Amino acid sequence: MAFLAIDIGNTRLKWSLYDAARPGASLMAHGAEFLDHIERLADGPWADLPAPASMLGCVVAGDAVRRRAEEQLTERFDCAARWVVSSVAEAGIVNGYDHPTRLGADRWVAMIGARHRMLAEGPARPMVVVMIGTAVTVEAVDVHGKFLGGLILPGHGIMLRALESGTAGLHVPTGDVREFPTNTSDALTSGGTYAIAGAIERMVQHVRAHGGAEPACYMTGGAAWKMAPSMNGNFEQVDSLIMDGLLVIAQERLLAS
Numbered sequence: 501m502a503f504l505a506i507d508i509g510n511t512r513l514k515w516s517l518y519d520a521a522r523p524g525a526s527l528m529a530h531g532a533e534f535l536d537h538i539e540r541l542a543d544g545p546w547a548d549l550p551a552p553a554s555m556l557g558c559v560v561a562g563d564a565v566r567r568r569a570e571e572q573l574t575e576r577f578d579c580a581a582r583w584v585v586s587s588v589a590e591a592g593i594v595n596g597y598d599h600p601t602r603l604g605a606d607r608w609v610a611m612i613g614a615r616h617r618m619l620a621e622g623p624a625r626p627m628v629v630v631m632i633g634t635a636v637t638v639e640a641v642d643v644h645g646k647f648l649g650g651l652i653l654p655g656h657g658i659m660l661r662a663l664e665s666g667t668a669g670l671h672v673p674t675g676d677v678r679e680f681p682t683n684t685s686d687a688l689t690s691g692g693t694y695a696i697a698g699a700i701e702r703m704v705q706h707v708r709a710h711g712g713a714e715p716a717c718y719m720t721g722g723a724a725w726k727m728a729p730s731m732n733g734n735f736e737q738v739d740s741l742i743m744d745g746l747l748v749i750a751q752e753r754l755l756a757s
């Protein structure tokens with residue numbers, strides 16, 4: 501019973517087809533499209549796929565984009581579109597947000613995926629869950645699975661575009677990450693990278709101080725690999741964190757129905 505997981509971010513739609521709706525299912529096919537190219541899915545990458553029995557997705561890109569994805573789903577497959585909405589509690593995570601449903605569904609699903617992975621690896625620990633995409637998010641989860649709160653930062657691309665458009669003299673190619681940058685390109689690239697790394701380090705400190713225990717640290721997102729060399733501490737890069745979370749939620753819902 502194939503299962504289709506979809507993650508629609510602010511830059512790209514990512515999809516993964518699994519052979520079952522449960523964590524650890526085998527990945528049969530996967531891909532990513534920039535949001536402008538969603539209309540290519542049904543006749544392109546999805547054309548030769550076996551039809552999934554069900555799908556589950558998370559979307560933060562807005563209703564218009566969601567509808568365009570749903571059109572591709574109906575055009576190609578006969579399965580109902582289901583999208584995760586952040587709630588008060590689901591799959592082992594309790595939502596500490598002031599307004600739980602306002603939490604981005606991608607953040608919620610990634611925490612669920614991370615918690616499931618951590619418990620599969622050993623005893624429960626607090627967590628720091630980082631997503632590096634169009635925006636950067638840094639979540640804190642305590643040892644019991646309570647989401648304490650999180651940071652939202654501009655992603656690297658948005659930071660650089662903001663500097664370019666807000667200044668006269670900052671139009672330069674991408675540079676390298678350096679401890680002591682000596683040209684504009686390196687200064688901008690390093691500034692963005694260490695802004696993100698610094699925010700993450702602060703959150704790790706906050707979680708350590710809050711729980712008195714060393715947190716398990718996970719990072720995911722399309723640009724996680726670019727941040728990895730500049731990160732302090734033991735961050736495990738798990739590119740599939742959102743897909744893992746969608747598999748966990750899909751299985752729980754199947755078992756509950």
Ligand SMILES: Nc1ncnc2c1ncn2[C@@H]1O[C@H](COP(=O)(O)OP(=O)(O)OP(=O)(O)O)[C@@H](O)[C@H]1O
Binds near residue numbers: 512632654
């Ligand atoms: N050198 C860099 N270091 C860190 N991040 C970078 C770097 N260069 C680009 N980025 C970020 O990567 C983002 C694009 O990543 P990508 O589209 O692969 O992520 P994504 O997880 O698919 O995003 P989303 O889920 O938000 O659609 C850009 O918007 C930019 O912010």
Ligand SMILES: CC(C)(CO)[C@@H](O)C(=O)NCCC(=O)O
Binds near residue numbers: 605
């Ligand atoms: C922060 C982003 C853009 C990260 O993708 C997304 O999760 C989102 O739009 N969230 C809604 C606002 C919030 O999470 O508080």
Ligand SMILES: [K+]
Binds near residue numbers: 508509606631
């Ligand atoms: K995302």
